[in-house]
Amino acid sequence: DTGVSQNPRHKITKRGQNVTFRCDPISEHNRLYWYRQTLGQGPEFLTYFQNEAQLEKSRLLSDRFSAERPKGSFSTLEIQRTEQGDSAMYLCASSRRGDDSQETQYFGPGTRLLVL
Amino acid sequence: AQSVTQLGSHVSVSEGALVLLRCNYSSSVPPYLFWYVQYPNQGLQLLLKYTTGATLVKGINGFEAEFKKSETSFHLTKPSAHMSDAAEYFCAVSRSGSARQLTFGSGTQLTVLP
Numbered sequence: 606d607t608g609v610s611q612n613p614r615h616k617i618t619k620r621g622q623n624v625t626f627r628c629d630p631i632s633e634h635n636r637l638y639w640y641r642q643t644l645g646q647g648p649e650f651l652t653y654f655q656n657e658a659q660l661e662k663s664r665l666l667s668d669r670f671s672a673e674r675p676k677g678s679f680s681t682l683e684i685q686r687t688e689q690g691d692s693a694m695y696l697c698a699s700s701r702r703g704d705d706s707q708e709t710q711y712f713g714p715g716t717r718l719l720v721l
Numbered sequence: 722a723q724s725v726t727q728l729g730s731h732v733s734v735s736e737g738a739l740v741l742l743r744c745n746y747s748s749s750v751p752p753y754l755f756w757y758v759q760y761p762n763q764g765l766q767l768l769l770k771y772t773t774g775a776t777l778v779k780g781i782n783g784f785e786a787e788f789k790k791s792e793t794s795f796h797l798t799k800p801s802a803h804m805s806d807a808a809e810y811f812c813a814v815s816r817s818g819s820a821r822q823l824t825f826g827s828g829t830q831l832t833v834l835p
Contacts, residue, residue, distance in 0.1 A: 647811050647825030712764035
């Protein structure tokens, strides 16, 4: 396994601009998760895909956020009309669907977003 | 709903000393419990997890944790700290039967002093 990869690793944008992040999960992992981590806090769940279907969304995921996983492989997270409060680390994780007690989420290195 | 409380946002220990990082959880159903470690500019790495069975769980790098239902705790320990253990540690909980949505604590930064 090559691990979960995320691009870009860092993004600086101006308030009001749109940004898109990409996550490539571990191959053959059919579950993919997005989390947001702000400074001094633990990650907070945003959304979850099983294959291409988005099965769970947090209330944190406002209308300005949209996530896709069109072919059940990589995923994108887009933030429209960014606000300074969107500044955070966006983490992606993937797992292989199986026995719940055996399932482990593997995390990528994250994309750090700074909104000026 | 689940929640996690990590007591002590910063913990300092001397190299070779015992490491004890505290985690208490709240869950309305039997939980799955996890400890992750995060090194600077890296993603989270799973140290260990409890799902069912033996309540003392051993993980990587000499860490272990014990699930105590009566105390709703899942504290992380290591008998002898190493400089390379310096990192941020996160406790997380999910619903049993659903390892999908993890709820994390706010983290504990571990400093190891020479």
